[in-house]
Amino acid sequence: MIIAIDGPAASGKGTVARALAARFGLPHLDTGLLYRAVGFAALTRGLDLEDAAALAALAAGLDLAAFDPEALKSGPVGEAASRVAALPQVRAALLKLQRDFAARPGGAVLDGRDIGTVIAPQAEVKIFVTASPEARAARRYRELSQRGEAVSETSVLEDIRRRDARDSGRASAPLVKALDAVELDNTALSAAESVARALEIVAARIAPPASGME
Ligand SMILES: Nc1ncnc2c1ncn2[C@@H]1O[C@H](COP(=O)(O)OP(=O)(O)OP(=O)(O)O)[C@@H](O)[C@H]1O
Numbered sequence: 001m002i003i004a005i006d007g008p009a010a011s012g013k014g015t016v017a018r019a020l021a022a023r024f025g026l027p028h029l030d031t032g033l034l035y036r037a038v039g040f041a042a043l044t045r046g047l048d049l050e051d052a053a054a055l056a057a058l059a060a061g062l063d064l065a066a067f068d069p070e071a072l073k074s075g076p077v078g079e080a081a082s083r084v085a086a087l088p089q090v091r092a093a094l095l096k097l098q099r100d101f102a103a104r105p106g107g108a109v110l111d112g113r114d115i116g117t118v119i120a121p122q123a124e125v126k127i128f129v130t131a132s133p134e135a136r137a138a139r140r141y142r143e144l145s146q147r148g149e150a151v152s153e154t155s156v157l158e159d160i161r162r163r164d165a166r167d168s169g170r171a172s173a174p175l176v177k178a179l180d181a182v183e184l185d186n187t188a189l190s191a192a193e194s195v196a197r198a199l200e201i202v203a204a205r206i207a208p209p210a211s212g213m214e
């Protein structure tokens, strides 16, 4: 079974994806980490974030295992990730890795922005996880503050809005809910409630309720 989880920044996609992967014993890929790794490597090497050819070459040679996931979670790396992710050449360089992961025997859980639309349109279960920009900014602010980053809630909200606009507005694989995805708006839900709702969505997809026609 392939489970595709998409949604905007800090909506809780990863939380839902990790819980579903554990529940169903499936491998999980946080595809945002791939773009974050390219952004991180580009910043470290002083590359121009518009230099599509150099960034695509970087993405093509990417070894995710070589990165410390904690170093990839900072605000500036998220911003760089969103900029390099808008380049079709970078997306093309990361496509096969993601499709191969989705095609693993037994299935997989992937989360990102274009999983249900581009990476695994054949996924049996597609969930679009979302929440209001304010709720997402509050979550990200808490997370970054706990990591020791000096940020204000206002600047995090501005970053979230800018990232939403860039991710949804780009021409290549924009963030959009797949037509056959189920929306999970968790603005008013705790993380545990969000996961519980996701489990209900999977259950309904795997064993749809009897139609009552027979
Ligand atoms: N429903 C929820 N209510 C409150 N906090 C939540 C909820 N879901 C997740 N969180 C918390 O919000 C933060 C962001 O969650 P998570 O990393 O799952 O989001 P994400 O969409 O994968 O983020 P991104 O892809 O932008 O890195 C985490 O600190 C997580 O514990």
Ligand SMILES: Nc1ccn([C@@H]2O[C@H](COP(=O)(O)O)[C@@H](O)[C@H]2O)c(=O)n1
Pocket (backbone or CB within 6 Å): 009, 010, 031, 032, 033, 035, 036, 078, 081, 082, 083, 085, 086, 111, 112, 113, 114, 115, 163, 167
């Ligand atoms: N499938 C994906 C996943 C991520 N991106 C871009 O990467 C940025 C960082 O992702 P996070 O999930 O870690 O926040 C994000 O803003 C997207 O621009 C993507 O394009 N496609």
